[in-house]
Amino acid sequence: MVKDIQPLNEKETRAGFGEGILEAGRNNPNVVALTADLLGSMKLNAFIKEFPDRFVQVGIAEANMIGIAAGMTIGGKIPYTTTFANFSTGRVYDQIRQSVAYSGKNVKICASHAGLTLGEDGATHQILEDIGMMKMLPGMTVIVPCDFNQTKAATIAIADYEGPVYLRFGRPKWPNFTPENQKFEVGKAQVLHEGTDITLFACGHMVWLSIEAGKILEEKGYSVEIINIHTIKPLDEEAVLKSITKTRCAVTAEEHNVLGGLGDSIAQVAARHLPIPIEYVGTNDTFGESGKPVELLKKYGLDKEHIVAAAEKALARKQK
């Protein structure tokens, strides 16, 4: 039952990143960390304490940071660049495009404070377009883990995964429900609950809200499949197809513009192989604003009630 999925605790996904990079640093002497005047927000204190020589403070100069990281790969370092998601992507898109993606460099672009749940800082900082920008770059792997434990595991795993990676996580405390010390497999969708009526595909913070929506749908008598697409690219097409072949309708949920994000990736698979009704939960081509994370998710249509409503719409379309 979906209702049996319970959080272990509430923690920030970025804190998972902080623990993960410390462990990645212990596992592999080539791991180095860079930041652009945000070491506290990015939870780098423990890493810096243990590996002061493997930390680079770039100052408020994100474009420079990406270029330096690309350069550091030449000779074998594995640079993790760290700043907020907006300054990790939009700010430095061409530097990533040319010096990292096109040049095929092993840079891990680690981005916190993604999406609406950044909260009060408002739209200038709340990027809702980064998944799209990053997945459009040839050769870029895009990972959006769902909770603290998974962010930690993904942070550790990408050190051993050759090639450029965009790792997206967030600011607030959030339900932490996946197992501690899990093994993270890049590119492998995670089936959290099996069902037969509808599939909820989600990434990041929206995975927990999809579980909560799944509980409501279950009470209404539906059998719900919930799949965590922590790797948006490369997408686990086999898992997506397997699920929709069974359920024949789906909802996608992401803290991102519905144009260009997870939903689009899922829809392409469906359109190519098995067209089915799909409803999209995400921001609808809008900027965000200041407010508390939970208020913002509600106002912009990303709370569990909106996922339930989207699911009922998809189910109704299937029945026609």
Place this chain on the structure above:
Amino acid sequence: MPQLKDIATQIRRDIVRMVHGCQSGHPGGSLGCADFFAALYFKVMQHKPQPFDMDGGDQDLFFLSNGHISPVFYSTLAHAGYFDKKELSTFRKLDSRLQGHPTTHEGLPGIRIASGSLGQGMSVAIGAALTKKLNNDDRFVFSLHGDGELEEGQNWEAIMFAPHHKVDNLIVTVDWNGQQIDGTVEDVAGLGDLEPKFAAFGWKVLHMDGNNMDEVVATLEKAISLTGKGQPIVILMKTVMGKGVDFMEGHHEWHGIAPSDEQLAKALAQLPEPAELGDY
């Protein structure tokens, strides 16, 4: 008209109350720049709050590039008459025009460009100054930038552009408080002495103590007297982060955290409410 010093005190009260009210925002840089904002909007600039005109023809314009110090900007705009000071209580809350960082998107009078992502405002100020010249508008463009913010490379593209194009109706001010998020500006980035840097790029460089009101007014007026001579002007403004609240002064930790109830009371006790303006 109240004394500029009283206006600055009122702005400081608003800053700590606003940041406390939503438990979020940036008091440090805001408090440090309160004297500058009071001087600029209540003495130096020629501007018309009502009705707000985005184009600002025949007015002086101001651009805040270091958008995180929005509390000082919002409080100043409210007291200057751009909007009702009651609205200050909505800062950073849902459905507010007073976004975390200044924005035109919600239509707040007095804001002419979004800022918050650092390092973009000097280019915008240059653009507005070029338009004034093309429009034969002889008023000036002012802008403010953080010292940490100068680490962004776009600034240096702008710093190179302005003298080359003789943008001499532009008065840029740098809040040289020596602090940024991760520590002192020297520890983080080694910015060094800004004077020879700007001078080498071709700017007229002035200095001022940004927390000495008489000096702020005199220096801004001097800057105006130096416009129209083929060179852009930069004022290197020394301020104390958190100025006016003793436990915040000089500490980068107060860059972006909110005071507790107890800290708010302590802060307000150091900033007596001026008779003429009043809290929102």
